[in-house]
Amino acid sequence: MSRPLKRLKVRKKTFSCWECKRRKIRCEVTPPCSVCLSCQQRGLLCVSQEFVVDNESAGESESRGQMENNLDRVETLVDQLLRQRGQQEQKNKSPNRTMLRSVPQSISSFSVGRYLYSILPPPATTAVIIEHGKFTLMPTPTGRAVGAVQQEPPPPSAHPVQFARRLIRLAICLQQSNGQVDEAARYIEIASQHVMSKDDLMNSLDGLEALTLEATYHINNGNPRVAWLRFRRALAIAQLLGLGVTEMTDRAEGIWFLLLMADRYMSLRLGLPFAVEDNNFSDPRGDALSKLKYIHVVVSGRIIARNLRMQRQGEPEYDETLKIHYSLKQVARSLPSDWWSFSSLHGLAAADVLEKTSTLSAQLTHHYLIVVLHQPYIVKSLVSPTTNEHVSYSKLVVCSASREVLLRFLVIRSFHRGGSYFGFEEKACTAMCVLLLAHIDGYRLGQANSLEHQRPQDLALVNNVLSLLEEMHVPNFEVEILKKLVGIEEQVADGANYSWMKKSGAGLELTMPYFGTVCWVLMSPREQVIHQETSLPPSSDTAGLLDFLDMLEESPLFDQA
Structure with a gap:
């Protein structure tokens, strides 16, 4: 039995209970019930103030303690969130940014992430897209930093950039599958609208990878200027994060090298200056292929600098051209002779296809740089005919390099027959153009034309590449120009001027x-x-x-x- 409650003396007309007094609310009692309405709703013991309550029941005390603890925890969390938000805003205002090691997560990004999660295709559909797109067989320009597409999506609570990166990868796969261009464009538009266009969501290594993938999509889609803008934006964000200045992890160093390489290649293609002149960078892998890529990046920067001087000053820059070519010859000699051999990709295992395609891509880029290095002198000889020994040397070199580019292009694109493939079409078109120009210029020498005996093989090679491009239905304005140029070469061979x-x-x-x-x-x-x-x-x-x-x-x- 419970003890009887002690009675106290209270003022007249005092009828409220202890609980209502504590809560400072009106205590309403409806006779004949002796429990007030407030205590009835809360399921509490209603004790009038005329009685003394010695101890609360164990259940009530524990419940009240838990409620107070929960309130304290909520107040502490709110205080921490406000403090972290203030620190993050202060970092964004600071010009000296420290490099972020992980993806920053914000409260508002959860809703974006859940929306992107809801539109991702299921794992079974993802597997089909990856299989048809052959993403795992393509040596993407982002290299090891990107990796393969996982069939399982990120959790709904993941940062939005994780979903954007996945959508872009799927878009690249769909891009390689004929007939899926509209769906690929939809994925890119969603990722760009909700994530890629938000600078505060992209300031991480994952964000930089997503931007490079988006640029790759635009390269494949025949929009090099848009891709150049994406690479420049990624490069600017990388500099704000401290890449290239502070000590970097292997992953960060690989991304930094990739961005420098992409910026110089795209600038060389579009006739623009490159952004970062510092060549104190390295690829973290250190193998022979990485060393070759390092030289290619340095050489592409030197070619751009030479072209800009020729553009502004009108000097031929023969000495610098020979020095650049010598550096390319030196790195070629440092590799085993059998490394430069190549064969068909058909019948190889998936891992071998990826490795061989990477090697072919590096070889093609090496010869392409030789082509663009000597290209100005071929056109110069056409406009102002000359027998200068430097121009004659450039003509011989550029013809050999153009053939090597076209032969490797045929091997790569005969296997990877999807949409446009990482700008290889433009490199092949440049090689075909320069090769045809060299033959056209050779006819002015009459019987002394040393290229005439190679004309049948060269024309057959050019026609094979043009036929392959037409079979794949790759939209390329340069193809139509090259077909006209082939006709011009035939007319010049027949005596036209x-x-x-x-x-x-x-x-x-x-x-x-x-x-x-x-x-x-x-x-x-x-x-x-x-x-x-x-x-x-x-x-x-x-x-x-x-x-x-x-x-x-x-x-x-x-x-x-």
């Missing part, structure tokens, strides 16, 4: 990065006679043509050697 001018609007136009547009126009029969009778004194009929040639000779870009 073309005039070359440094302005657009008159005939077939070729645009070269850093060096503008060159227009080629077929001469009329009368102009061809004048061209062949160069030994005759100038007459009034030839005055216009000679004035035109004088204009070309005065061009700051194509000075006489």
Whole structure:
């Protein structure tokens, strides 16, 4: 039995219970019930103030203690969150950012992550997309830092950049599957709208990887300028994170090297300056392939610097060209001779396909750099014919390098027959263009043309590449130009003459990065006679043509050697 409660003396008209007094609320009792409404709702013992309560029941005391502890914990968590948010805002305002080792998570990003999680395809569908897209067989420009697509998605609580990166990877797979272009574009649009366009969500190594994947998608989609912008943005974020300045992990160092490589390659392709001139970087793997890539990045920067000087000053830069070529020859000699051999990718295991494709890609890039290194002198010889030994040397070198590019392109794209593949099409088109130009220029030498005996094989190689591009339905404006250039080469071989001018609007136009547009126009029969009778004194009929040639000779870009 419970003890009887002790009675106290209270003021008259005092009817509230102890609980209502403690809560400072009105105590309402409806007779004949002696328990007030508040205690009824809360299931509490209703004790009038005229009685003394010695001890609370054990259950009530424990319940009240838990409630107080929970309130204290909630207040502490809210205080911590507010303090962390203030520290994060202070870091964002500071110019000296420390490099983030993991993905920062914010409270508002949870809803974005859950939305992106809801639109991801199920694991079974993901497996089909990966299989058809052959993502695991493609040596992506992001290398080991990206890895393969996991069939299981990240948990719903993961950072939004994890879902954006997954969507972009799936988009690249769909891009390689003919007929899935619209779905790939939808994934990219969702990732860009909700994650990739938010700088506060991208300031991490995972964010940098996502940006490089997005740039890869745009390269494959034939939008090099958009890809260049993505790489530049990633490079700027990387610098804010301290990459290239502070001590880096292997993962961070690999991403930094990738961004420098991508920026220089895309700038070289578009005729733009590159962003970071410092060459004090290295690839963390240290193998022969990595050393070759390191030299390629350095060389691409030197070619860009040389092109900019030629563009501004009009100097031929022969000495610098030979020095750059010598560095490429030295790194080629450092590799075993059998490393440069290649064969078909068909019939190989998945791991072997990935390794061989990586090797072929590095070989193709090596020869492509030789092509763009000597390309300006081939065009110079067409506009201002010369027998300069440097130009003759460039012509021989560029023809050999162009053939090597096209042969490896055929091997790679005969196996990887999806959409555009990491910009290899543009490299192949550049090689075909320079090879055809070298043959066109050779015909002015008549019987002394040393390239004529290789013409049948070279034309067959060019036609095979063009046929392959048409079979894959790769949208490329340069393909149509090259088909016209093949026709021009055939006409020149049959004796036709073309005039070359440094302005657009008159005939077939070729645009070269850093060096503008060159227009080629077929001469009329009368102009061809004048061209062949160069030994005759100038007459009034030839005055216009000679004035035109004088204009070309005065061009700051194509000075006489």
